[in-house]
Amino acid sequence: MNKEEALQIVIDAVKEYIDDDSTTINKETILLGNNAVVDSIGLVNLIVDIEGALSEKDLEITLTSEDAMSRRKSPFRSVETLSDYIVELAN
Amino acid sequence: MYIDFIIERFKESLDNEAVIWNNSVYDYRHLLERYRFWLDFLKENTASGSVVAVRADYNPDSISLMLALIENGNIFVPFSFANKDIEEKIQSAEVEHYIKFDKAGDFEFIDTNIKASHQLIEELRSRKHPGVIVFSSGSTGKPKAALHDYTHLLNKFKVKRATLRTVTFLLFDHWGGINTLLYILSNTGVIGVPDVRSPEEVCEFIEKHKIELLPTTPTFINLILISKAYHKYDISSLKVVSYGTEMMPESTLKAFNKLFPNITLKQTYGLTELGVMRTKSESNDSLWVKVGGEDYETKVVDNILYIKAKTSILGYLNAASPFDEEGWYNTGDRVEQKGEYIRFLGRENDIINVGGQKVFPAEVESVLMQIENINEATVFGKANPIMGNVVAAKIILDKEEPLNKLKSKIRKFCKDKLEAYKVPVHVEIVKETEVSERFKKVRG
Numbered sequence: 001m002n003k004e005e006a007l008q009i010v011i012d013a014v015k016e017y018i019d020d021d022s023t024t025i026n027k028e029t030i031l032l033g034n035n036a037v038v039d040s041i042g043l044v045n046l047i048v049d050i051e052g053a054l055s056e057k058d059l060e061i062t063l064t065s066e067d068a069m070s071r072r073k074s075p076f077r078s079v080e081t082l083s084d085y086i087v088e089l090a091n
Numbered sequence: 092m093y094i095d096f097i098i099e100r101f102k103e104s105l106d107n108e109a110v111i112w113n114n115s116v117y118d119y120r121h122l123l124e125r126y127r128f129w130l131d132f133l134k135e136n137t138a139s140g141s142v143v144a145v146r147a148d149y150n151p152d153s154i155s156l157m158l159a160l161i162e163n164g165n166i167f168v169p170f171s172f173a174n175k176d177i178e179e180k181i182q183s184a185e186v187e188h189y190i191k192f193d194k195a196g197d198f199e200f201i202d203t204n205i206k207a208s209h210q211l212i213e214e215l216r217s218r219k220h221p222g223v224i225v226f227s228s229g230s231t232g233k234p235k236a237a238l239h240d241y242t243h244l245l246n247k248f249k250v251k252r253a254t255l256r257t258v259t260f261l262l263f264d265h266w267g268g269i270n271t272l273l274y275i276l277s278n279t280g281v282i283g284v285p286d287v288r289s290p291e292e293v294c295e296f297i298e299k300h301k302i303e304l305l306p307t308t309p310t311f312i313n314l315i316l317i318s319k320a321y322h323k324y325d326i327s328s329l330k331v332v333s334y335g336t337e338m339m340p341e342s343t344l345k346a347f348n349k350l351f352p353n354i355t356l357k358q359t360y361g362l363t364e365l366g367v368m369r370t371k372s373e374s375n376d377s378l379w380v381k382v383g384g385e386d387y388e389t390k391v392v393d394n395i396l397y398i399k400a401k402t403s404i405l406g407y408l409n410a411a412s413p414f415d416e417e418g419w420y421n422t423g424d425r426v427e428q429k430g431e432y433i434r435f436l437g438r439e440n441d442i443i444n445v446g447g448q449k450v451f452p453a454e455v456e457s458v459l460m461q462i463e464n465i466n467e468a469t470v471f472g473k474a475n476p477i478m479g480n481v482v483a484a485k486i487i488l489d490k491e492e493p494l495n496k497l498k499s500k501i502r503k504f505c506k507d508k509l510e511a512y513k514v515p516v517h518v519e520i521v522k523e524t525e526v527s528e529r530f531k532k533v534r535g
Contacts, residue, residue: 016495016499017502019499019502019503039511040446040477040478041445041446041478041481041511041512041514041516042511043477044475044477044478044481044516045514045516047477048481048516048517049498064475064476064477065476069476069477
């Protein structure tokens with residue numbers, strides 16, 4: 001899986017989840033913290049949706065591993081960091 | 092001597108219908124004959140006060156036997172065909188004799204070579220009272236053998252009351268079922284036993300035998316609604332549908348009431364440890380009820396319902412007493428209060444803890460079931476590394492629909508009806524709900 005594919009999956013999932021055309025979603029979109037487009041339960045939903053989308057592409061990946069949770073910088077900060085993390089796990 | 096009043100009433104009703112079983116109708120003359128047969132049989136083969144298990148479904152013989160066991164002063168342990176762990180239960184209830192019916196109604200009499208000597212059994216024997224041991228399922232751990240003094244239950248039935256033609260729905264080993272049965276017998280009413288307990292068969296049975304009372308579970312009411320069996324069979328003879336044993340989704344209650352405004356819906360509340368209490372619903376489509384009656388005291392502490400009952404069990408044979416020093420029993424049921432009325436929110440054990448917030452499956456199920464094309468929803472908790480647990484739902488659809496579409500439809504619908512943490516994160520489409528043999532939902 002390359003970064004473009006991963007970005008597409010994450011962006012699609014965020015768009016579908018927040019279901020609001022007035023918000024632009026791109027790779028800079030923040031997913032964690034004060035300026036995030038989703039709250040914590042939203043993020044949980046997003047992660048499950050993304051895992052589902054990946055599994056449709058025959059990639060069984062758990063995004064919320066201990067590794068992800070214990071990193072100094074969370075991979076869930078933004079669309080881009082999350083996409084990078086997916087690429088890292090997928091390959 | 093214990094059931095003289097019941098037998099007197101039988102004698103006044105010899106030609107009246109008593110039991111509808113296996114497509115035949117048996118009258119009270121027949122029950123009385125079988126009762127006498129069983130009483131002789133027990134006197135010959137068992138000592139008064141001995142522990143006798145019976146595995147059966149409701150039929151004229153097992154019903155008469157149950158009465159004979161009371162009269163002979165035995166301690167009765169009912170098993171149903173749904174019990175998978177009878178051997179273990181025979182040990183924990185200290186069963187001395189075992190009468191094992193097959194589905195055709197033939198029986199075998201087995202001596203277990205166990206000698207019942209538990210302190211509680213000895214206590215009951217010293218009272219010279221008949222008893223019943225029922226198993227409390229409990230969501231965790233081993234089933235607990237709860238010993239009741241039968242005379243408490245019998246006292247309730249000494250005043251004659253009206254009965255309705257009733258279909259037995261609960262299994263032979265169910266405490267609520269035993270209560271219903273004794274109520275009907277002591278008022279010489281009619282008990283109908285359907286061959287198969289599917290929505291279709293039960294509706295057909297109701298039509299054929301003009302059944303007036305259906306004691307059942309919310310899940311079964313839902314299955315009737317989904318199956319639309321009421322289109323095929325005329326169930327207008329029904330006057331009362333009573334439900335209990337699990338949470339009633341408000342949507343089911345309202346849907347049923349809309350379809351059958353003339354049927355009274357009655358919530359019952361019973362616990363193996365305490366007995367079956369009288370309840371009074373605020374209205375036909377309301378989940379607010381008053382529970383209690385003269386033999387019960389209730390209190391609510393930290394939203395949990397506690398009950399003190401005159402009719403409670405002597406104790407468990409294989410576990411510590413469930414009562415506190417003052418005799419209060421923690422029901423484990425979370426409730427809301429409104430004046431004299433309470434509303435059940437769910438079993439404490441079913442609550443899903445999402446990041447410290449509590450979610451009651453029944454509340455979510457009730458919302459999901461209002462969504463177009465969703466026939467049935469079962470909600471449970473699923474472990475999640477971030478929130479501890481999140482809400483998951485198994486859905487049965489009316490017509491096929493892609494999962495993605497369903498998921499976003501659920502989210503949209505729930506948005507202004509449920510807090511975000513209550514909205515299912517995991518959604519799975521299934522063909523049928525897992526329903527136990529007792530017609531309760533299996534969550535998870």
